[in-house]
Amino acid sequence: MSPEQPAGDLEPVRDPSAAPGPAEPVTITVCPDGPLLVRGGYELLDGDDRPIDPGRATVALCRCGASSIKPFCDGSHKRARFRAR
Template sequence: MSAEHGAGDPAPDPVPGPTAMPGPGAGSGEPVTITVCPDGPLLVRGGYELLDGDDRPIDPGRATVALCRCGASSIKPFCDGSHKRARFRAR
């Protein structure tokens, strides 16, 4: 129990907040695999850690994450499916 919570407080569910956290598998020693999806994103699984340009962790929000490869996503670094409308082609 952390100092912020009284003994009778229910433990809060971990809800994604403004504080970034490392990837769920980070530090697990699990091998990282990156699948190059034809005409689509990079699918990343395993013990990865996602960092921004200032080395700050980015919360991936889920264990397996799709990273934009076409440049058209509005939620970069994540994929939002825009490669389809952009007719991105790379096998």
């Protein structure tokens, strides 16, 4: 600790050679008659295993096939009257 930095302001420093901590769990929530909500430490890949940048931490993935922004949901399931158990 340096004299300029009070003890209460210390932040933990991760050792770059240390093993990574536990990954954030991924949850997938099935919305009734709607999309799949994906949260957590996920990686989204296209059909050729190339990463897709979702631009956010939680994404809604289309299940109805009617979205104009696949694989993401745009709400088209409502107009298409998509139903799923």
